[in-house]
Amino acid sequence: MRSRSSSNTSTSNNNQGSLGGISLERKILPQFNSLTQEIRQHLLNFLAQQVRAAFIQADTALFNCAENAENNQVQDMFFESIREVRKQHVQIERAFLKNIANQFDDFIKAKKRPSAADAQIDAQQLSLVQNDEFEESLLVSSMSNKANERCIEALYAIEQRLALINSGIKSDDNSPLTPTVIANGFYTALAPSPFNLQVKTILYMLFEQFVMRELDQFYATINQAFISAGVLPNLSYSASQRKQRLMQAATRTTPNSLSATRTSTERQASNNMQSPERGSGAASAIPSNAIDEQTSLQAETLTALLSTYRQQATSTALPDGVPSITAFTPSNATHKYSSAELLSALASLQQHNAQQAAQGFTMLAVDRSKQALVKQLQDLNSTASPGKLAEQHANTIDLVGMLFNFIIEDASLTQSSKAILSNLHPLYVQVALQDPTLFSQYQHPARKLLNGMAQAGVEYRGASEEKALQHKMQFTVSQALQSYKGDSILFDYLLQDFNVFVHALQRRAELREKRAIEAAKGRDRLLAARQQALALVASTLQKFPVPNIIQDFLEQSWVDVLVFSFLRHGPASQQWQCYAETAQQLAWSATFLALPEEQERLATVNLELFSQLQQGLDLLGSHHPDTIRKLVQELSACQQAVQAQQATPASKSPAQTRQNPLGTMLSNEEELSAPNSTDNLSTQAREITKKLEHINFGTWFEFDSPAATLKLSWFSPTTRNYMFVDSSGQRVAIKPLSTLAMEIEHGQARILTEQRSKPLMDRALHAIQKIFQHFNNHSTA
Incomplete structure (x- = not known):
């Protein structure tokens, strides 16, 4: 466990020992200066690569937490954290590497820093430590302890070899290569950041996965460098030494009851964050x-x-x-x-x-x-x-x-x-x-x-x-x-x-x-809403033939109102039913009403009708109030002309009211709304469509025109279209089910088999x- 407070240590204890009044300053033996610098560079290179990998993963981890958030406030916090981590990660990485570099340089110059034991928080101090800081300290201690125990043999060898090149003086916990020093270096680098404990916990978990769990191989490389340089090449490690080292590790870190206890924040973060899997292919699992x-x-x-x-x-x-x-x-x-x-x-x-x-x-x-x-x-x-x-x-x-x-x-x-x-x-x-x-x-x-x-x-x-x-x-x-x-x-x-x-x-x-999938789902939902709105308007116009000005209004402006209501409230909502009824009433009112009871009904609903029209257009927020008022006046004038059996006026409204903003959003998505019927397919192609309907996302396809290898990423239930992405996750193609089936039938597209994904040497x-x-x-x- 760490404390932000530092303990005062005398200069004499820091830099030298004494023997008969003569100062003995530790120093690296000259013949090992080059080796020491080589190890320092290797340490910094390794940590730079691994901590960068951890921050690259942070985007996905925080996004998963946002998706699983219990309320909007927490979700917004995680989304804000994604932006903040992107801004801060370079600064944190540099501070972390600087901490480790300084620790290494102090080790070479024999400047002693407070050890983990010196920095422990005792029972009397706990009351002075904030809960968040205490839990954060536990996270750091926990990852350090696990790495110390897992790598104890390699660390013992490194300690013995460091002692040899340091004039026989053991480095103990001040070695810059220990998990404790590395974890504390990240802790110190993260301290000035504005992140709350939830976000910090996720960053610590990623740091443990990408840095601390990779120390085994790093320590093997360091020991091999010592061996190649002739530093204790035949060093052995006994079971009794392992037992002794484990006991020492347990006493100089936090108590087992604390270090083994998973903090509540860590558990919560683990539940929210889908555990990042290491990539397949080059990083595949070990076979049997x-x-x-x-x-x-x-x-x-x-x-x-x-x-x-x-x-x-x-x-x-x-x-x-x-x-x-x-x-x-x-x-x-x-x-x-x-x-x-x-x-x-x-x-x-x-x-x-x-x-x-x-x-x-x-x-x-x-x-x-x-x-x-x-x-x-x-x-x-x-x-x-x-x-x-x-x-x-x-x-x-x-x-x-x-x-x-x-x-x-x-x-x-x-x-x-x-x-x-x-x-x-x-x-x-x-x-x-x-x-x-x-x-x-x-x-x-x-x-x-x-x-x-x-x-x-x-x-x-x-x-x-x-x-x-x-x-x-x-x-x-x-x-x-x-x-x-x-x-x-x-x-x-x-x-x-x-x-x-x-x-x-x-x-x-x-x-x-x-x-790309989220965008496609959004477009698909918009398309479904638009199709339903257009179908309702078409059915209404078929029932009530109306003048052009009314027809244009319903097919363009009012369709957007219906779509907006569909997306916000759903087709079963009271709002949708209200705007659908308004469309029908407007069309009915723009046909000649010969019966007195119809004229009486028109007079009853007219005020509410035009009020609903104005409210619906206001809801879109895409038209100026003056423009809306003029348009409603045009519709009223047209209605009066129809009932008076006079010529209906032409539309004088600006072009912007006749545009279709939501329809414009789909102007580049013609392939999504294209007819996708399988009726005209051959028997073989229809069999292929049945198989395609059950194919798994993530399946790779090979296409001839244009030549490409693409992954099936999403299927639209509305249009029955398949979306394909390339290896970088970029959306590349949209294929209707019928088109894809015909391409497979004619050999222009192929589903890649497992054989193609086997390792090259195999x-x-x-x-x-x-x-x-x-x-x-x-x-x-």
Whole structure:
């Protein structure tokens, strides 16, 4: 738990200890200065990415809370908070990162800050703390405790290694890497903001999800950096140490009864806020062990099929038409390249590709990559005799080559995406040679990264975010080429970074799609109201033929009054019935009434009739009072002329009273009101319409004209039209049910199957296996 009050600590205790009157100032050992700065930068980069992801999600979370609000006042508060968070988030992010940077710099300079124990609020202080502040402190303590307990092993290792580079002095709670310091840094950054506790609670929950829960992987990366620098590489961690650390963690944070208690505000926010799911695709859930076993079996099958193919093949070309790596080495070679020579050549190619990528990404053909590898091997060969590759190495190189050739020929990817991903070819040969589980382990980080980038490239093809995504893909590939040194942990970091970016795209798309749906529903309701109003007026005019001035008024101005009443009160309301009756009375009064009782009835209702007309036009708020008065006078004059059997006057009202404001709102929505009958469809098309009527929202369709891959987002029950959005959530097309059925019937539109959404490597390896099986079976037939 935190308190905003600070405790006074003497300078001597802050900066130094003493031994026999001699001051001992802690300082970083010089040989670790570079490592310390590297860790500092990595910490700030990680926190910047994750806290930005949390604020990106805040829009959706607060919007969900507004939708589920118990009353209008709370709903308005959440909507106002959305605007305020958008204004404040950059300032909060900067303050948070500045807090962490200052903490790190103070740690390096041996400036001690008050620890969590120093900042605790005791029982006597609780009465002085506001309830909101106390609950906020509990939220911070709770997320810190959970992260401390979850990451206790990694934190122990970090503490021991920090002690080593700090002249043997343990950092305890003042380490800038601890969950407590990170959580408190956000707490301090959020303190000056104007948000109430409800909004702050939501922000804390998002911070916990996107920052605190991601610390496990971050700490693994930090410990690996220490190990690579030779700082306690063989450090072990025992069960007794774990028990001791847990007890220490429990005593220096808030009591368990408090930290384990979920505050009422947190529970309420959790109920209101739909828990944000991490994006699918690149951030998919971990599959079961059965999938890993199936993947491992597939890898063994591929190796066996390739060996069989080599024995039966009459040429050095592989089934996909690309030459095998053996085609580029002399058949009579006696020297066999070692694994070290092969990896050294691949590392050189990797650096060359990194330099080329820095200038721009071009397509790297598989055969050209193989030629470059053989040439590099020859250049590094210390013997005079030509060399060849071991069969096991050749098989691995050819399988990776077929994988990247599949990427280059995949029709679902754009040329730009193919060019970016093709540059990873030599790097992935290295990965496969050093770690064969690339093919057999479904959750291999390098495999997941390639799948994630390819899937994102397919999903955002042609969308407004495609350019930004490709810049991110270029950055990710460049980082992989520049930084890979044989350790797959790099791919974990790159995957996490890429997933945060894709997650942000997905959330923006979801918000955009939601707004498109709400707008479509609004237009649909307006259209339904307008159709009912027009039908009522048409029925009235059919019953009572009236002069043009009355007809124009009813079809234009009075239709808007009926629509407005429909939208505000509903078709069963007293208001709607009143305005519908007014339309009928006006039409009746504009026909010649020959009977005395009809004339008597007209005189009785006339005053109320014109009063209702004026009130209805006033309700619209689109006409000036003088204009309304003149129009009502025109209608009265027309009525009198009809009853006197005189010529009816022409309309003298301004053009603005004859316009139809609500109809104008639908002027660009002709497709929504177009006839949508299935009567003239073929038998096959009618069967398709029955299936389409039950299809799930979120289903992806592929269209030929214009070429696009779009998601079914909404169906209008009024018009039976389907609305489609692209990957960015932007509304792209409206398709009547009959039109969509005919396009599917004629092959101009297709529902995308699950097979198309499978990860790229799964599709590629499955296709390669099928090719080998076909050729091997054909050869033995």
